[in-house]
Amino acid sequence: MINDMSPYLNSNKIFIWSKKNLFSSWINSIMTIIALIFIYKVGTFFLNWAIFEADFITNFRGEIITDRTFCSKNIEVGQHGACWSIIFVRFHQFMYGFYPVEEAWRVNVIYALLPLALIGILFDKLPFRKIFIYFTFAFPFIAYFMLYGGPGLSVVATNKWGGLLVTLFLGVTGIALAFPLSIFLALGRRSNMPIVKSICVVFIEFIRGVPLITLLFTANVMLPLFLPEGVKPDNLLRALVAVTLFQSAYMAEAIRGGLQAIPRGQIEAAQSLGLNYWQTTRKIILPQALKIAIPPIVNTCIGLFKDTSLVLIIGLFDLLGIGRAALSDITWTKLYYEVYVFVSLIFFIFCFGMSRYSLYLEKKLKTDN
Amino acid sequence: MEQVIQLEKVNKWFDDFHVLKDIDLKVERGQKIVICGPSGSGKSTMIRCINRLEAHQKGHIVVHGTELTNDLKNIDMIRKNVGMVFQQFNLFPHLSVIDNISLAPIWVKKLPKKEAENIAMTYLEKVKIPEQAQKFPGQLSGGQQQRVAIARSLAMNPDIMLFDEPTSALDPEMIKEVLDVMIQLAEEGMTMLVVTHEMGFAKTVADQMIFMDEGKIVEQATPDEFFNNPKSDRTKLFLSQILNH
Amino acid sequence: MQQNFLRKLIFDEKTRALLIQTLVIGIFAVLIYLVTKQTAYNLEKRGIGTGFEFLNIAAGYDISISLIPYDSNDTHLRAYFVGLLNTLMIAVCGCFLATILGFLVGIIRLSSNWLFRNIAYVYVEFTRNVPVLLQIILYYTILLHLPKVKQSLVIFDNFYLSNRGLFSPAPIFKDGFSIVIGSLIVMIIFTFFLKRFLKKKQELTGKQYPIFLINSGLIIFTPIFVYYLMGMPLEFDHPVMKGFNFKGGMVIRPEFLGMLFGLSIYTAAFISETVRSGIISVSKGQREASQALGLKSNFIMRLIIIPQALRVIIPPLTSQYLNLTKNSSLGIAIGYADLVHGFGGISLNQTGKAIEIMLIVMSTYLTISLIISFFMNLYNKAVQFKGNV
Secondary structure (H helix, E strand, O other): OOOOOOOHHHOOHHHHHHHHHOOOOHHHHHHHHHHHHHHHHHHHHHHHHHHHOOEOOEOOOOOEOOOOOOOHHHHOOOOOOOEOHHHHHOHHHHHHEOOOHHHHHHHHHHHHHHHHHHHHHHOOOOOOHHHHHHHHHHHHHHHHHHHHOEOOEOOOOHHHEOEHHHHHHHHHHHHHHHHHHHHHHHHHHOOOOHHHHHHHHHHHHHHHHOOHHHHHHHHHHHHHHHOOOOOOOOHHHHHHHHHHHHHHHHHHHHHHHHHHOOOHHHHHHHHHOOOOHHHHHHHHHHHHHHHHHHHHHHHHHHHHHHHHHHHHHHOOOEHHHHHHHHHOOOOOOOOHHHHHHHHHHHHHHHHHHHHHHHHHHHHHHHHHO | OOEEEEEEEEEEEEOOEEEEEEEEEEEEOOOEEEEEOOOOOOHHHHHHHHOOOOOOOEEEEEEOOEEOOOOHHHHHHHHHHEEEEOOOOOOOOOOOHHHHHHHHHHHOOOOOHHHHHHHHHHHHHHOOOHHHOOOOOEOOOHHHHHHHHHHHHHOOOOOEEEEEOOOOOOOHHHHHHHHHHHHHHHHOOOEEEEEOOOHHHHHHHOOEEEEEEOOEEEEEEOHHHHHHOOOOHHHHHHHHHHHOO | OHHHHHHHHHHOHHHHHHHHHHHHHHHHHHHHHHHHHHHHHHHHHHOOOOOOHHHHOEOOOOOOOOOOOOOOOOEHHHHHHHHHHHHHHHHHHHHHHHHHHHHHHHHHHOOOOHHHHHHHHHHHHHHHOOOHHHHHHHHHHHHHOOOOHHHOEEEOOOEEEEOOEEEEOEEEEOOOHHHHHHHHHHHHHHHHHHHHHHHHHHHHHOOOOOHHHHHHHHHHHHHHHHHHHOOOOEEEEOOEEEOOEEEOOEEEOHHHHHHHHHHHHHHHHHHHHHHHHHHHHOOHHHHHHHHHOOOOHHHHHHHHHHHHHHHHHHHHHHHHHHHHHHHHHHHHHOOOOOOOOHHHHHHHHHHOOHHHHHHHHHHHHHHHHHHHHHHHHHHHHHHOOOEOO
16 A cells, blocks of 8 residues: 555656646546546637637628628627627727827827836835836826826816726726825824724724715715815716725725734834834834735725726726727627626736735745744 | 554655655654654654654554554554644644543543543643643643643543654743653653653653654664764764754 | 913823814814805705605605515605615625635635646636626626527526526415424424434433434425425416516516626635635644544544634625625616615605715615624624633
8 A cells, every 4th residue: 555656756746746636536536537628618618719710800701890890790690709809999998988099199108107107116126216216206297197188288088088097097096095095094093092093983984884886976976065166076086086085994904904013012112212103103113014014905906996897887987888888889789798808807917917916025025024 | 572663664755855764663662762853854754654644655654563554444543542742732722721632532532521521630630730621722821731732642541652842832941841741651651752852851761762864763772872972973963062052 | 381381282292182183173073064064055056955854755766676565656765675675685695605605616725636726716816806897797798698588598497597587486385384384493493402412412421423414304304204294285386488478487687696696706706715714724733633633534624623714714704795795786787776776876866865865875884884793793702712822
């Protein structure tokens, strides 16, 4: 019984690996076979649908597919795979919404600059990090000027914005605005002052206790009621207010977790050196607490990024909203798989990227300490 | 003397790391064997093979005349008769001290609860903390926890006890209380295999000293010979490091 | 003297705290005053009054799914309860399905088979990184594009799946069925005592009984036996195709199914992660110590691993339930008649009472959240490990 196990030294690594992970017992072997059949079936089905039998630009008659020309599968029902033409034909809308075509370059510039604005915050060992950080702070102004317009650029009202632009705008701006707010909320929740503390607790627990959609409704319907006549925030701005408040409550809880992880000794040491409350908080507590809190903060950001899709319910055209709008065109009605797969993929890339980044940070935190 | 444990040309690999190389060892009833050696030398792995917490890949291990193979019945039987104490205590945090100790008598030996608890109390008295019976592991000091862990093993009435660095995770002032219990156990004639760096303890109780390095038994001798007249250079070096620190 | 006073005001710890707090209250009060005044002015100008009288006015709209009798002549208040019940219904069903699926996937994630493990991993990553709203809309769209009623897909001979939903036989309970139900309840109570009795007996004699097996046997087979004894007092009303639709039976609408699939498949991905991390959080040492004591693996699972893992799993599990309940408000996107869709949407549009209605809707969700977290905290306190672990 014992000697039939061959010593690892003399064996092939792949053989050992598969013995351990795929064929360790007869049940395991059966599972492996079932899984292989499953992967083969799903894989071939998906590849056939998505690639081999799919339309990309032309249908099987060789006609270029447009808003007026059908895909193969609409002509010969049940015979063809996906029709990706809808993505190409509507690509402008998916990326920019109803942004004027000749002005789309402005959005492209911002898409290109966005990574540069983020990279400084994301990686602390970046060379010339300071310059990148300066750029991060300048970026909102550049973005406002480029996207909305101003001297030298024509104004593009926010009701023309849509698709990925709205999704990214709400996600990135919401997170950026919520961040400082959430720090104050988290500090307030841990404050010794009962009134400040209870205001923060009530705010955080209230926001976390209700669905985002009710906040969006409230902002949409009630913001105009609260404000003087003449001050009429547009729909995108209203959604932004709701999203920011929402995100700040969740972020505050993540930061509070970080604050709790800082040992009391740190505060005591700082105070005994003569630092006052704000100095202690800014120089000693927050840098450590935020470092610990970044992975959970990133997780709340993933949540928010996905939740921006809710704005379609209040009539904005985010990525998902644009997809839905495309499907309402009679030519495209049956292409829901294509549209939703494409939109899912974009969300997936962003969210999966963020979750990988959060994992990377967690690993780094462990090795740093 | 009756042989209770026998290791013959035992080999083990972790992936392609060769942890145990041709280990031969014979233990007689009532013998106390202390195993020492640098970390990563395979000493913990060796005693963990004896109750099959690790499976060896080559060679033979025979405990009480039963060879350890994949046979689950044999493994269960051997584990019932071989107690083990861990470096990290491994008490069950969700159970009170007395439940920790009576768990195995109830579920393995199928004893009535009352009887199992009586046994538990007997052993708690033996390790001198009967007053902690109703507490939970998290409420005890490290030394107390380790004594509970010893009582837990003893409650199965084993005839062999394995100790895997039982004092390494303890604060200095608690080491003595645990070692005292172990010395008492040795005096009662228990067969013991102890992985430890407590050389004072080794000199007091050991019949045999074993020094391991890089997966091999480098030296095996009586304590007298081992400490006063070590044969191998590696043993000398190790002893000089451990005794002079 | 005066300088001293000022000094005290600014540098004394207590007075300073008081000062800051007074300031905060002051700002808040002014803000609230301004907003209320402005709102009152705006409302007056638009001719919308305030108050909750509208709750007693006929709602005037139909609701497609309702657990309690409702028609368009009923009041807004009743519409509110219809919506609330629909929200609770989808939340309970969703949590139930998500828990089963989540535990299953979580356990597969820990499987020794590499392929199974990774198929589950792909499922988890793909579902939790895509908005739940998108998933709900996708499943709903798929359901809507099912064949028309005439070409319904037939499942197990009696279930018909079409773009109008899932038609299934409706049970008709005849005399005597209450006795079957009664026998089930009696058995549940009986097995509860039997379990205690057998446990006591085990404590006295040490002999172990297959309690779970005995009890589940009793609970399952006794009612079946009684059912046949009573002459099978249960019939089904089968859906029959008449004209363009089914008559009879019962129907589960695509809105409900879409919500159910979307919410539970999405939430299950998160639950599977908490299950997985709960089980791995029980240290390897715990398993080793139990093995060294000679415990069999099913006992190790039951007595050592599960009790410890549950402590870790339950709190995040509850917050997943909360998330699912809040996400059920997305029903509005596909027309599932939940609280937000009917009362928060249609009632609001008809009456214009935005403030009152949003207040009611939000407090409802808050109450649900608070109730669930209250019970979670109780549970957490009860199972907390004693001492420092």
